[in-house]
Amino acid sequence: MKKTPLDNDLNKAYEAFNQEHNHLRQTLMASLPEHAGRHKQSCRLSRMREFIGANIIKSRITKIAAAAAIIIVAIIIGVNQFRGSIDLVTIAIADISEAMKNVPWMHHINRGFEKGVTEQWIGFETKIHALKWVNGTITFSNIKEHKKYEYDPENNSITIDYAYEDDFPSSPVSFLEDAIKMLEEQGVEIITKETEYNGQIVQLQEISPPETPNKWGESYILRLYIQPDTKLLLAGQVKGTDSNGNTIMDGEITFDYPQTGPADIYDLGVPRDAKIIDN
Amino acid sequence: MLVRAVFAGEKAAYAELYDRYAPLVRAVCYDTTGNLADAQDLAQDVFLRAYEKLDHLRDPARFGKWLVGIARLRCLEWRRRKAHERDKRVELSDVQSAIFNPSNDNRIEQLLKMITTLPEKERLALHTFYLQGKSVDNARRITGLSRSGFYRVLDRARKRLEQLMLREQENIR
Numbered sequence: 001m002k003k004t005p006l007d008n009d010l011n012k013a014y015e016a017f018n019q020e021h022n023h024l025r026q027t028l029m030a031s032l033p034e035h036a037g038r039h040k041q042s043c044r045l046s047r048m049r050e051f052i053g054a055n056i057i058k059s060r061i062t063k064i065a066a067a068a069a070i071i072i073v074a075i076i077i078g079v080n081q082f083r084g085s086i087d088l089v090t091i092a093i094a095d096i097s098e099a100m101k102n103v104p105w106m107h108h109i110n111r112g113f114e115k116g117v118t119e120q121w122i123g124f125e126t127k128i129h130a131l132k133w134v135n136g137t138i139t140f141s142n143i144k145e146h147k148k149y150e151y152d153p154e155n156n157s158i159t160i161d162y163a164y165e166d167d168f169p170s171s172p173v174s175f176l177e178d179a180i181k182m183l184e185e186q187g188v189e190i191i192t193k194e195t196e197y198n199g200q201i202v203q204l205q206e207i208s209p210p211e212t213p214n215k216w217g218e219s220y221i222l223r224l225y226i227q228p229d230t231k232l233l234l235a236g237q238v239k240g241t242d243s244n245g246n247t248i249m250d251g252e253i254t255f256d257y258p259q260t261g262p263a264d265i266y267d268l269g270v271p272r273d274a275k276i277i278d279n
Numbered sequence: 280m281l282v283r284a285v286f287a288g289e290k291a292a293y294a295e296l297y298d299r300y301a302p303l304v305r306a307v308c309y310d311t312t313g314n315l316a317d318a319q320d321l322a323q324d325v326f327l328r329a330y331e332k333l334d335h336l337r338d339p340a341r342f343g344k345w346l347v348g349i350a351r352l353r354c355l356e357w358r359r360r361k362a363h364e365r366d367k368r369v370e371l372s373d374v375q376s377a378i379f380n381p382s383n384d385n386r387i388e389q390l391l392k393m394i395t396t397l398p399e400k401e402r403l404a405l406h407t408f409y410l411q412g413k414s415v416d417n418a419r420r421i422t423g424l425s426r427s428g429f430y431r432v433l434d435r436a437r438k439r440l441e442q443l444m445l446r447e448q449e450n451i452r
Contacts, residue, residue: 006441014409016315017302025297028323029290036285036293036333038338152355161352162335174343 015169076158105261112251121261130262140265157275158265196223217243282339285330297326302344303397303421304350306406310395321357326348343411343421347403393443401436408433 042045106122127143136153141163148163195204203226223237233255240249262268282294304325309318329346336345394402400422407418419429 009390010409012385017305028326032330036330
């Protein structure tokens with residue numbers, strides 16, 4: 001290929017990507033796990049957040065929302081264990097795990113949250129995990145087939161990638177363990193009472209973070225509506241007010257437990273003409 | 280060979296793979312981030328993920344292509360996250376554009392920005408050619424193009440860049 005002035009400029013331009021190379025290599029090598037190819041469980045907490053659809057964002061409001069969502073997950077799994085002030089250590093993980101075996105699918109819709117997920121399905125038997133995000137992105141993972149499909153609405157394209165077995169919980173217990181840790185850190189207070197929700201008598205649990213209001217003068221309260229017979233969670237609400245009583249967060253997550261869920265990404269409303277990119 | 284050595288526990292082999300592909304991965308990430316600092320961070324994450332998931336690579340000879348696939352996916356995630364934080368990004372990019380230009384050569388910086396406007400196939404052809412020792416065979420292994428196809432795409436990318444630069448010069452005048 002003939003050398004041109006552009007060729008010289010491109011050579012110079014691409015030198016930019018060698019900047020700090022040695023330092024970056026050192027940093028990377030120091031952070032590598034002991035063995036290659038062994039996907040570690042080290043990011044369990046962050047994966048749990050992804051699982052429940054809460055974004056890991058630096059803003060304090062989202063942090064509280066994430067904590068609230070984690071509490072919801074804990075309650076889904078161990079609702080009958082929570083009475084008044086809770087002793088988290090006494091939660092019987094084996095019993096909870098047994099109860100959850102009867103739930104083939106869990107589906108929830110989130111409303112009122114600016115970020116993260118709007119809708120999620122988890123098929124425990126089928127090992128399917130599907131998410132709809134606020135920005136229109138849709139992901140569908142079939143763990144048995146090791147395939148993850150991600151729809152990008154901007155480009156009307158579906159990227160196919162490998163779905164990892166350990167990105168899906170074999171049982172909800174692993175999440176419970178993490179949720180317990182979070183709850184312990186939060187030091188939450190729970191008040192239980194009976195109330196009406198959508199025409200039926202349900203158990204209401206009101207959960208307040210330990211510092212209410214917090215140092216910014218904000219108060220948050222999480223309300224969980226539980227079906228008393230099945231002990232399944234019907235809905236969770238998160239409300240936040242500032243020091244003047246103005247609403248700063250008003251989100252609701254409604255749950256249902258269908259027998260079936262989406263079979264593929266097109267069942268989630270992705271256009272059939274979306275371009276496929278296979279990685 | 281290097282990939283197998285990494286599996287056998289030789290971390291130094293991974294450092295060699297890093298030397299060979301890190302500039303390319305940074306360039307692919309820069310196409311999305313538009314600033315070098317974020318591209319460097321993303322590339323580090325790509326290499327960390329690749330190391331953790333190396334047992335999923337079916338053909339070690341395709342490590343480069345596989346790595347670029349991970350980088351693309353990581354870029355998608357980055358773009359999605361940034362879409363949520365759009366306001367913040369404006370402030371950050373202002374700061375980071377100042378970090379970017381180490382040579383203070385505006386023409387070079389402009390050229391890199393222009394590359395990000397090219398179609399993906401052309402960008403990858405340029406990146407692989409200029410960052411893989413100008414070896415067409417190395418570049419082809421990553422782009423998956425035939426020899427003639429690769430030259431065609433590379434030529435088209437260069438012509439498009441020349442036009443863009445010409446237009447930019449005319450605008451300055």
